[in-house]
Amino acid sequence: MLELSRVTAGYGAFTALWDVSLRVSSGEAVAVVGPNGAGKTTLLRAISGLIAPRAGRVTFEGAELAGHPAYDIVAHGIAHVPEGRRLFPQLTVAENLKMGAFLPAARAHFHESLERVYTLFPVLAERSTQRAGSLSGGEQQMLAVGRALMSRPKLILFDEPSMGLAPVMVLRLFDLIRRVREEGYTILVVEQNVRQVLKLVDRAYLLEVGRIKMEGRAADLAEQDFVRQAYVGF
Amino acid sequence: MTTAFRVLGLLALAAMALIPFLPLGAAQEYIWHVIIQIFLWSFVGNAWSLMGRFGLVSLGHGAFLGVGAYATVLLWNFYGMTPWVGVVLAVLLTVALALVVAYPCSRFQVVGHYFALVTLAVGEVVRLWIVAERDWTGGSLGVSLKTGGAASGLWTLQFADKRVFYYVGMAAWLFGLWVWWRVDRSMARSAMEAIGEDETAAASVGIRVTRFKMGITALSAALTALGGALLALYLAYTNPDTLSGIGVSLRIVFAVVLGGMYSLLGPFVGTALTIALSEYLRIYFGIKLIGIAETIYGLLLIIFIIFLPAGIYGSIRDALFRRRPAAVRVPSWSGSRSAPWSRSSWPWPSWPAVAAAPPSSCAAGSRTRRWPRIAPSASRSCRPTPRPPPSSPRPRASSTAATARRSRSPRARRASARSTPPPTGTPT
Amino acid sequence: MIEPIFILEAVVNGILLGGVLALLALGLNLIFGVIDIVWIAYVDIVALCMYGVYFLVTLYGWPLWLAGLGAIVIGAGLGVLVHLLIITPILSSPPINQLLATGGLLFFIQSVATLLWSTDHRSVRVTLPTIEVGGIFISFSRLLAFGLSILAMIALYLFLKRTYTGTAIRAVSQDREAIALMGARPQRLYVVTSAVGGAMAGVAGALLIIQYAVHPYFGGAFGPLTFMICVLGGLGNMVGAFFAAFIMAQVISVGGVLVSTEMGYVIAFVIFIVLMFVRPGGIFAKRG
Numbered sequence: 001m002l003e004l005s006r007v008t009a010g011y012g013a014f015t016a017l018w019d020v021s022l023r024v025s026s027g028e029a030v031a032v033v034g035p036n037g038a039g040k041t042t043l044l045r046a047i048s049g050l051i052a053p054r055a056g057r058v059t060f061e062g063a064e065l066a067g068h069p070a071y072d073i074v075a076h077g078i079a080h081v082p083e084g085r086r087l088f089p090q091l092t093v094a095e096n097l098k099m100g101a102f103l104p105a106a107r108a109h110f111h112e113s114l115e116r117v118y119t120l121f122p123v124l125a126e127r128s129t130q131r132a133g134s135l136s137g138g139e140q141q142m143l144a145v146g147r148a149l150m151s152r153p154k155l156i157l158f159d160e161p162s163m164g165l166a167p168v169m170v171l172r173l174f175d176l177i178r179r180v181r182e183e184g185y186t187i188l189v190v191e192q193n194v195r196q197v198l199k200l201v202d203r204a205y206l207l208e209v210g211r212i213k214m215e216g217r218a219a220d221l222a223e224q225d226f227v228r229q230a231y232v233g234f
Numbered sequence: 235m236t237t238a239f240r241v242l243g244l245l246a247l248a249a250m251a252l253i254p255f256l257p258l259g260a261a262q263e264y265i266w267h268v269i270i271q272i273f274l275w276s277f278v279g280n281a282w283s284l285m286g287r288f289g290l291v292s293l294g295h296g297a298f299l300g301v302g303a304y305a306t307v308l309l310w311n312f313y314g315m316t317p318w319v320g321v322v323l324a325v326l327l328t329v330a331l332a333l334v335v336a337y338p339c340s341r342f343q344v345v346g347h348y349f350a351l352v353t354l355a356v357g358e359v360v361r362l363w364i365v366a367e368r369d370w371t372g373g374s375l376g377v378s379l380k381t382g383g384a385a386s387g388l389w390t391l392q393f394a395d396k397r398v399f400y401y402v403g404m405a406a407w408l409f410g411l412w413v414w415w416r417v418d419r420s421m422a423r424s425a426m427e428a429i430g431e432d433e434t435a436a437a438s439v440g441i442r443v444t445r446f447k448m449g450i451t452a453l454s455a456a457l458t459a460l461g462g463a464l465l466a467l468y469l470a471y472t473n474p475d476t477l478s479g480i481g482v483s484l485r486i487v488f489a490v491v492l493g494g495m496y497s498l499l500g501p502f503v504g505t506a507l508t509i510a511l512s513e514y515l516r517i518y519f520g521i522k523l524i525g526i527a528e529t530i531y532g533l534l535l536i537i538f539i540i541f542l543p544a545g546i547y548g549s550i551r552d553a554l555f556r557r558r559p560a561a562v563r564v565p566s567w568s569g570s571r572s573a574p575w576s577r578s579s580w581p582w583p584s585w586p587a588v589a590a591a592p593p594s595s596c597a598a599g600s601r602t603r604r605w606p607r608i609a610p611s612a613s614r615s616c617r618p619t620p621r622p623p624p625s626s627p628r629p630r631a632s633s634t635a636a637t638a639r640r641s642r643s644p645r646a647r648r649a650s651a652r653s654t655p656p657p658t659g660t661p662t
Numbered sequence: 663m664i665e666p667i668f669i670l671e672a673v674v675n676g677i678l679l680g681g682v683l684a685l686l687a688l689g690l691n692l693i694f695g696v697i698d699i700v701w702i703a704y705v706d707i708v709a710l711c712m713y714g715v716y717f718l719v720t721l722y723g724w725p726l727w728l729a730g731l732g733a734i735v736i737g738a739g740l741g742v743l744v745h746l747l748i749i750t751p752i753l754s755s756p757p758i759n760q761l762l763a764t765g766g767l768l769f770f771i772q773s774v775a776t777l778l779w780s781t782d783h784r785s786v787r788v789t790l791p792t793i794e795v796g797g798i799f800i801s802f803s804r805l806l807a808f809g810l811s812i813l814a815m816i817a818l819y820l821f822l823k824r825t826y827t828g829t830a831i832r833a834v835s836q837d838r839e840a841i842a843l844m845g846a847r848p849q850r851l852y853v854v855t856s857a858v859g860g861a862m863a864g865v866a867g868a869l870l871i872i873q874y875a876v877h878p879y880f881g882g883a884f885g886p887l888t889f890m891i892c893v894l895g896g897l898g899n900m901v902g903a904f905f906a907a908f909i910m911a912q913v914i915s916v917g918g919v920l921v922s923t924e925m926g927y928v929i930a931f932v933i934f935i936v937l938m939f940v941r942p943g944g945i946f947a948k949r950g
Contacts, residue, residue: 050839070842079843086840088833099833102826103845151845291758293702293765338939347700347897350761351889352938354702358886359931366924480882484765491762525776525878532770539763540751 001026001186002047002078002155007056007066009046016042018210020056024155029187031197031218034207040190041083043207044157047188048080049073060155075103079153083160085144089133093124096132096143100150109152117146120179138169145180156180158189162196174200198222250404254397266396268513272506273403274465277410279490279501281457284417285450286487286495288426293350293483294357295458300364300478301328302459303466304371311380312370321463325456331360332455333448340447343433354480361479376473379466399468406464407502410457414498417453426450488535493546503546668919671798676915678800680908681808682869686884687891687903688815689862695898696835696855699749699760703767704863705888706881707744710771711737711867713876716784726788730868734861741860745853768881775878785875807869814865815904821858831855835898887914887927890934910934 002024009017016039024030032040045051047058049070058066065073074080088096097117101110118125121142127135132143141161148156158177162170174196181187181200191197198204198218206214206221214221250269258265282295305324309315315323335356339349364371371377417423425446428436437443466472475481485508493504511534515527690704701707711733718729744767752763790802822828833841834851842848874880891910895902910930918926 048843050842069847070839071845071847074843074845082840082843086837086843088836088840090836091829091833095829095833098826098829099841099844099846102830102841106845107826147844286758291761293761335935338935342938344938346757347694347761348893351700351893351897355886355890355893355931355934358882359928362924362931363928366922366928480886481769484762484769487758488762488765491758495758524780525773528773529770529777532766532768532773535766535769536748536763539755539759539766540748 001028001061002188003057003059004043004047005057005059007043007046007053007058009042009051009053009056011042011051015054016210017046017053020207020210020212022205022212022215024186024188026154026186027184028203029181029189029201031189031191031201031204032207033191033194033197033204033221036192037209038207039210040207041159042210044080044082044159044188044190047073048078048157050080074151074153075105077152077154078157079148079151079155080157081144081148081159081161083163085140087132087140087143087147089131091132092129093132093135093143094128096147097124097150100147101152103151106151110150113150113152116183117149120149120176120183121146137165138172141165141169141173142176145176149180149185153185155186155188158187158191160190160192162191162193170196195222251401254400263396266400268509270396270399270403270468272502272509273400273407274461274468275486275489275509276502276505277403277406277464278458278461279486279493279505280407280410280414281454281461282486283490283495283501284414284454284457286490288450289345289430290447290451291346291350291487292353292454293480293487294353294355294360295454295486296357296478296480296483297353297360298328298332298455298458299462299465299482300360300472300474301331302462303472303477304364304377305459306463307377307379307466307472308370311377317463317467321460324463325459328455328459328462329452331356332451336448336451337444340444340451345433354483357478357483358480361474364474364478371474374474376471376476379470379472381470402464403468406461410461411498411502413453413457417450418498422446422450488539492538492542507546667797669916671800672915672919673912674798674800675804676912677908678804678808679915680911681811682866682873683887683891683911684904684907685811685814685862685866685869686888687895687907688818688900689859689866690888690892691895691898691900691903692818692862693855693859694892695900696831697745697749697753697852699753699757700764700889700897701744701767701859702761702764702885703744703771703881704859705885706768706771707737707740707860708863708867708870708884709775709876709878709880710740711864712871712880713775713779713784714864715868715871716786716876719786726786726872730865733868734864737864737867738857738861741856741858741863742853744860745856749852749856750849768885772878772881779878781877781879783875783877786871788872790872801873803872807873811865811869814862818858818862827851827854831858887930890931894934894937 004020004022007017007020008015020039020043022030022032032043034040042051046053047065049065049068049072052067056066057064060073060076060078063076065076065078070080088099091099097114098110101107101113106113118128123139124143124146127139132140135143145156145158145161161173161177165173170193177187177189178200187201189197189201198221201218203216204218204221205212214224253269254266256262278295278299282292285292302321302324305327306317306320309320309323310317335352338344339352344352365373368374425436425441428439428441429443429446433443462477465477489504489508490501491504492507493502494500508531512527512531515530519526686705686708690701693704694700714736715726715729715733718724718732719726724732748763748767749760752760755763788803790806793800793802793805820828822832830841830844830846831851831854833844834846834848838848841851870876870884887910891906892903894910895904895906913930913933914926916926917929921929
């Protein structure tokens with residue numbers, strides 16, 4: 001479904017990704033793990049169009065997306081849950097979700113999508129008129145995921161969803177992502193919390209200093225010694 | 235400055251000093267008039283840039299001009315007070331006004347847009363008040379300097395011969411340059427830069443923020459008032475629109491920015507150009523079409539700002555000397571934005587490392603930008619310094635200063651929300 | 663001594679004036695809050711809209727209400743023009759350059775107006791009655807202007823709160839990248855914001871021309887006042903500007919009656935400075 005082919009991307013003179021190739025098949029859940037500074041966020045930003053890759057191709061369901069702006073890429077069906085949530089703090093929960101459905105295609109199914117999100121995340125329904133900035137960390141993450149769902153995507157990119165959350169919330173969060181996956185969405189998760197995320201996904205890639213160092217089935221990767229040693233816990 | 239340029243500078247000065255004695259034909263009085271205006275207005279421009287270069291962008295310097303001018307003229311007209319004393323009193327009065335305005339702004343971190351608009355309001359209200367008190371200020375018609383009669387001369391500072399004012403103007407201009415140069419070399423400059431960078435951090439190392447800001451404002455106001463007084467004495471007339479109000483304030487700012495705000499001679503170059511331009515337009519169009527000169531002036535202003543944001547003198551000088559800009563051109567504005575803005579329209583040297591930094595508060599896509607300010611070259615923020623390209627990615631400093639800034643105001647928090655990944659981690 | 667009835671009249675007139683001032687401030691604040699640029703020339707654009715109404719009525723014989731709608735269209739058009747021609751190239755310039763660009767626009771507008779229409783004061787001769795309520799004389803045009811400006815503000819509020827575009831405009835001022843991730847184009851939202859800001863200027867122009875005469879330097883009278891109101895309410899803070907407008911209008915109106923019109927402005931300014939001492943971020947600034 002999604003294929004990155006030798007993507008090189010960065011910011012100005014600084015290159016964060018070198019020659020990265022990966023693929024995500026429809027219905028899969030894939031993780032990209034790696035230490036701080038590896039380029040994981042850059043990877044997602046290159047896919048969702050917030051930055052344009054310098055080289056390489058990003059193909060999604062046959063369409064070439066490299067270099068397209070973000071508002072175009074989301075219309076193709078890729079939703080990005082950014083690092084740090086990036087909610088609209090002064091808007092209410094309901095308004096944030098409304099913004100998620102900004103695309104004309106999404107607007108047409110707004111109520112249906114809203115129902116779905118409220119069923120998945122009942123706490124959002126309770127707090128629908130509350131300002132997003134005043135929610136707790138876990139609720140904000142749920143809102144961010146819900147907002148992404150409102151655009152009726154096919155592929156959802158999660159950027160460090162566990163960041164800033166209490167350990168108990170992290171477990172709940174991965175549970176939610178699992179449920180989202182079960183709803184039929186294709187998932188690409190970027191995480192530092194290797195152990196938890198490998199339990200969630202089918203396949204994973206290891207990204208270090210901008211290059212893919214390993215790839216394989218999640219179970220296999222979890223067995224790797226140095227993974228266990230190097231990335232214990234958070 | 236190399237010796238060659240020093241010599242050249244002195245020669246230029248000597249040439250300027252000799253102009254009144256050159257036979258310039260019938261138009262010589264007019265030429266002197268224009269040059270006197272250039273001297274006095276660039277003196278004012280230099281005074282303004284003392285504040286402007288540190289991010290205290292005032293759009294209301296017309297107020298200081300007006301108070302200086304009117305006080306001097308009225309003290310002479312009503313009390314026969316010699317301008318030697320009158321000017322001093324006018325300057326003191328202006329400084330008092332400046333301190334009254336500067337105190338809340340300095341103490342409570344009114345910076346950036348707020349400060350500009352507050353000063354704009356001050357400028358306009360001074361003008362309004364002058365018009366309101368028309369009984370003794372003459373209102374919109376202005377007030378003329380009463381002639382000193384036979385006693386004119388040094389006592390009254392009224393001279394029949396323009397040439398005296400030529401040298402007065404030149405002396406004032408040089409004095410302004412000297413003050414600028416002294417400030418540039420002083421501790422105050424570093425302190426103001428630090429304040430501009432991050433007020434909280436500056437205060438935490440013992441810089442008396444309020445005092446420095448008020449000091450600079452007072453100095454700038456005092457010099458501007460002096461300029462206003464000299465202009466009033468020279469023109470022997472003052473009127474609320476020529477020497478106060480938003481029009482004149484904007485003209486000063488424009489001239490300085492056009493010439494280059496961070497350089498010594500920038501205001502001079504800018505003022506010379508703008509005055510030459512408006513005189514040319516006035517001559518060319520005469521009174522045929524009232525307002526056409528101003529229309530073209532306004533249009534050119536807009537075009538220059540859009541296409542030549544770096545200022546003429548500043549960029550020429552840097553290109554000529556091929557050294558890194560005296561100012562690190564990345565503007566910054568503490569208190570309202572947390573994220574410095576990396577892609578500057580000021581001319582960068584050509585080292586590639588100087589391009590946008592890794593994702594941080596410096597992301598080029600970030601809409602946050604800051605007020606012009608000179609940053610110390612050993613900057614702890616993610617501003618790239620003009621050095622040869624590093625082989626490894628620059629470490630992005632998640633400075634405590636940035637966090638302190640972020641916690642300061644909702645706008646700052648918004649700004650940080652706007653920018654790409656909050657700088658608590660490194661690019662991932 | 664001034665009779666209390668005149669003070670009451672001044673208070674009422676202050677409220678009426680406040681409505682229109684609030685409208686001015688709201689338009690300016692909208693643009694600043696979203697695009698982050700202060701249009702120094704905003705009130706001059708209002709003046710252009712006033713000229714628009716004047717010419718539509720006197721030259722083309724349009725009825726006043728139609729000319730008012732025309733002013734809204736003119737205002738929106740001017741807003742878009744200014745944004746595309748002047749603001750877009752300087753979006754990433756240092757703020758001082760942005761101020762100077764809009765300052766240059768101020769010069770330009772004022773001098774073009776002088777060039778084209780001379781410095782004559784022009785007003786639309788509207789014969790609207792003066793209403794008397796309990797000894798107070800209220801000009802109907804003022805009342806009408808007040809009512810319509812309240813309506814306009816309600817319309818703006820509904821637009822920003824209820825519609826997709828309006829909510830997106832609020833969102834883009836909070837996080838420009840995130841709204842792009844939702845499929846909205848920030849640049850397009852800016853254009854819409856400028857159009858709406860310009861339309862507000864058009865409404866304000868239509869409401870002002872029935873009360874005041876327009877001349878090229880009209881911006882010099884109302885401009886600094888509008889800026890003072892915006893700063894007092896907190897730059898970008900719509901609610902703050904709303905209340906600040908009424909406060910300032912009261913000071914000007916009552917001060918104008920007690921002392922003199924110009925001194926009313928001066929007093930307003932002094933109070934402004936004092937309030938700056940007390941609450942420097944604007945009296946309604948959210949402490950952060």
